[in-house]
Amino acid sequence: MIRPRSPQEIADADALSRLVAAYSRAVDRRDLAMLRALYLPEGTDAHGRAFTGSADDYVTYVETALKAYSATAHYVMQTAFEIDGDTAQGEVHKLNYHRTHGPDAHHVVTGSRSLDHYARRGGAWFFRSRHVVIDWVDRRGVNAADWNDPAATSERGCAGRDDPSYRVVPAFAQALAAQWNERMDNEGL
Numbered sequence: 001m002i003r004p005r006s007p008q009e010i011a012d013a014d015a016l017s018r019l020v021a022a023y024s025r026a027v028d029r030r031d032l033a034m035l036r037a038l039y040l041p042e043g044t045d046a047h048g049r050a051f052t053g054s055a056d057d058y059v060t061y062v063e064t065a066l067k068a069y070s071a072t073a074h075y076v077m078q079t080a081f082e083i084d085g086d087t088a089q090g091e092v093h094k095l096n097y098h099r100t101h102g103p104d105a106h107h108v109v110t111g112s113r114s115l116d117h118y119a120r121r122g123g124a125w126f127f128r129s130r131h132v133v134i135d136w137v138d139r140r141g142v143n144a145a146d147w148n149d150p151a152a153t154s155e156r157g158c159a160g161r162d163d164p165s166y167r168v169v170p171a172f173a174q175a176l177a178a179q180w181n182e183r184m185d186n187e188g189l
Contacts, residue, residue: 012083015125016118017076020092023127024074030066030159032059039127040119046131055127070105071159073097086120087128105142111135 005013019038026035039045039055046052051061066072074096081090091113098108112135117128146152155164166173 009083012088012120012125013079013081016081016083016088016090017079019118019125019127020076020079020090020114020116024076024094027062027066027074028072028157028159029161029163029165030063032063035059035062040121043127044129045127046129048132048134066159068100069098070101071097071099071157073157081118088118088120088125090114090116090118092116099142107138107140107142109138111137 022034023038025031026038036055036059039058041055043055044053045055045058047058047061050065051058053061074094077093077095079090079092081088094112094114096110096112098110100106100108113133115131115133118125119128120126157163157165
């Protein structure tokens with residue numbers, strides 16, 4: 001049985017959905033300051049054999065790990081949150097794309113779930129801990145001709161501030177940056 005949510009639970013679920021979406025944006029745009037601001041100071045992350053540790057160390061790990069890829073895209077597919085006052089737990093289903101570098105580049109696509117614990121501090125939600133579970137992996141060679149397909153004629157996205165989002169929807173990018181800068185100022189990070 002699924003019961004209806006209260007207006008506060010709906011607002012909290014929306015904030016948590018925006019938190020997990022901001023995580024994907026921070027990773028894909030390589031915005032490490034934003035990524036760090038999403039976690040509590042005592043936050044932790046577990047990415048299987050690759051990494052388990054503090055949020056600070058996780059951001060350092062992500063910076064290094066992303067150097068292996070010319071592009072990434074992390075898509076949030078569905079979310080489920082259980083909210084209990086100022087804490088919550090959630091399961092976030094994700095489709096994750098990674099493209100390696102070079103002439104022998106590969107597409108690496110994974111289906112994963114983040115099993116999260118969240119906490120509200122100062123009226124805002126943060127990751128207390130994330131635990132990633134991989135459900136499947138698909139690795140294939142890149143075909144350079146793929147970029148010539150009519151489905152691929154849109155402007156290309158990229159990591160960092162050269163991504164079109166900073167130019168095309170600057171209010172969106174600036175609003176996110178302002179939120180995370182405010183959090184970092186309030187937390188003394």
